[in-house]
Amino acid sequence: MGYGYGAQYDSSDINSALDTGNRGFAEMLVPASDGLSGHGTAVASIAAGSRNSQSSGIAYESEIIAVALKRTGGSDGGYTRTIDIMEGIDYALRKAIELNMPIIINLSFGTNEGAHDGNTLFENYITDINGLWKNIVVVAAGNEGDSRHHVRTDVSGNINRTEFAIGDNEKNIRLFIWKYFQDEFEIYLNTPSGKRINISNDVTVSSQRENIESVLAMPTPYTSKQLVEVSIRPGNSLDYVISGIWSIEFAVTGTIKCGIVDMWLPTIEAIGLSTGFLRPSPDTTVTIPATARKVLSVGAFNQDAGSMATFSGRGYTADGRLVPLIAAYGVDVTAAGYGGGYVRKTGTSFAAPKISGYAACIMEWGIVRRNDENMYGEKLIAYMTRYAVGIEGEEMPGIRQGWGLI
Incomplete structure (x- = not known):
């Protein structure tokens, strides 16, 4: 009752x-x-x-x-x-x-x-x-x-690398990197063509092979975290972003108080199925x-x-x-x-x-x-x-069903 x-x-x-x-x-x-x-x-x-x-x-x-x-x-x-x-x-x-x-x-x-x-x-x-x-x-x-669009990593080590694939026929890839403001490290983008670009702050790189732009957002009244938003577009001589394995590399430069970084790619409505992190974190x-x-x-x-x-x-x-x-x-x-x-x-x-x-x-x-x-x-x-009904084989409450099925 x-x-x-x-x-x-x-x-x-x-x-x-x-x-x-x-x-x-x-x-x-x-x-x-x-x-x-x-x-x-x-x-x-x-x-x-x-x-x-x-x-x-x-x-x-x-x-x-x-x-x-x-x-x-x-x-x-x-x-x-x-x-x-x-x-x-x-x-x-x-x-x-x-x-x-x-x-x-x-x-x-x-x-x-x-x-x-x-x-x-x-x-x-x-x-x-x-x-x-x-x-x-x-x-x-x-x-x-199951999209492979999120990964969580701990940058407490001296060097940490996260790889992601970009599939064919992508015209614009946006990568959202969320870090704790209290942590001090540099962020690098490694391209399939061999470039290593420091994206820790606002930067624009334009070439025949790739166009890269990163924007650093400071904490706001709504969030204490920092965002590094990276836009990857085709080079001046190309129609699509270079496909292949890209990576984000973190290099510690100072104090690490938390070390957790979350990264997201856009949703499946915006990018192809071949694009995603190689070792994703599917439970967020x-x-x-x-x-x-x-x-x-x-x-x-x-x-x-x-x-x-x-x-x-x-x-x-x-x-x-x-x-x-x-x-x-x-x-x-x-x-x-x-x-x-x-x-x-x-x-x-x-x-x-x-x-x-x-x-x-x-x-x-x-x-x-x-x-x-x-x-x-x-x-x-x-x-x-x-009053939801638990689903057989799932935890209660669980990361898939929550409190159950209505």
């Missing part, structure tokens, strides 16, 4: 709420044009699509706020700035307050651009909205589990903003294999918090197709809206029907993780 601010109930009450599929209030943030991929259409339909014989959204009577996110720059469709996402969330949250309705904010996207410790401006923002209104933020854990592979505090991070379960999907982001945040917190079906999920019909979708992007739909049902039962008007935020996370 659980207790919540005057309301007493047990697991059968929660399960009955999940079975109703009734009213909640979900927010979906999608690109300004859903495009041929139909990502936003699929996500919305999984959480709250209409009920029929072919497919059914979890909370099929929910109301949806669909926020179109604008794109900035780039001939390939550009990108969406995190500040625009924050403005979209702010709009939806204000609308929920205006209508006096609880809201689930589903974020089915992720990036490797950050220290993965919950301290970016964006992560702090979605953490801070936890107490502003009756809401919960559900975030996909990302598809980086959840993407941002699923690494934020007070959000419900969601991994993908492979229902055909009966196990967690190998691509599902997993492990811990860079500061040691367990992520993801929960899992849902994320392989061959039936969803509405862009322009009509139904499609099959795979990824944590499509596991997250299942959890958003379940959250909508429970919040409707608790808040709208007044069984427990405090059923949101951390409290809702606590109950959903409590």
Whole structure:
């Protein structure tokens, strides 16, 4: 028997709420044009699509706020700035307050651009909205589990080298090196053509074989770590970055107080499958903003294999918090197709809206029907993780499944 601010109930009450599929209030943030991929259409339909014989959204009577996110720059469709996402969330949250309705904010996207410790401006923002209104933020854990895009190394020795491969037909590789400000060492980039470039500070190297630029970022009010961001582009006479084995070398020059360095490459949506670290660290592979505090991070379960999907982001945040917190079906999920019909979708992007739909049902039962008007935020996370079912062969809680499968 659980207790919540005057309301007493047990697991059968929660399960009955999940079975109703009734009213909640979900927010979906999608690109300004859903495009041929139909990502936003699929996500919305999984959480709250209409009920029929072919497919059914979890909370099929929910109301949806669909926020179109604008794109900035780039001939390939550009990108969406995190500040625009924050403005979209702010709009939806204000609308929920205006209508006096609880809201689930589903974020089915992720990036490797950050220290993965919950301290970016964006992560702090979605953490801070936890107490502003009756809401919960559900975030996909990302598809980086087996991508080889993260490595952690200890530079305490005199010389430490980390190798990574760049595959064919890459036009721009960005490498994010996060170090402790308290540690003193030089960083070198070794290229397949034999160059050894000191990238410890801002530097630009332009040649026929490669164009290298590194930028050093000092600690900010949001993070005490330092970032060295390295951009690797084709040489002046080439169309693509030189493929082959590259490496980062660390040479200690002073005091080492911690020695831990985390490095990330962009996500699989941005670079080819042949590009990655040769000896990766796969247990810190959840993407941002699923690494934020007070959000419900969601991994993908492979229902055909009966196990967690190998691509599902997993492990811990860079500061040691367990992520993801929960899992849902994320392989061959039936969803509405862009322009009509139904499609099959795979990824944590499509596991997250299942959890958003379940959250909508429970919040409707608790808040709208007044069984427990405090059923949101951390409290809702606590109950959903409590009643999740452990996956056979996985630890509880574990680095793959979190607290289990819903």
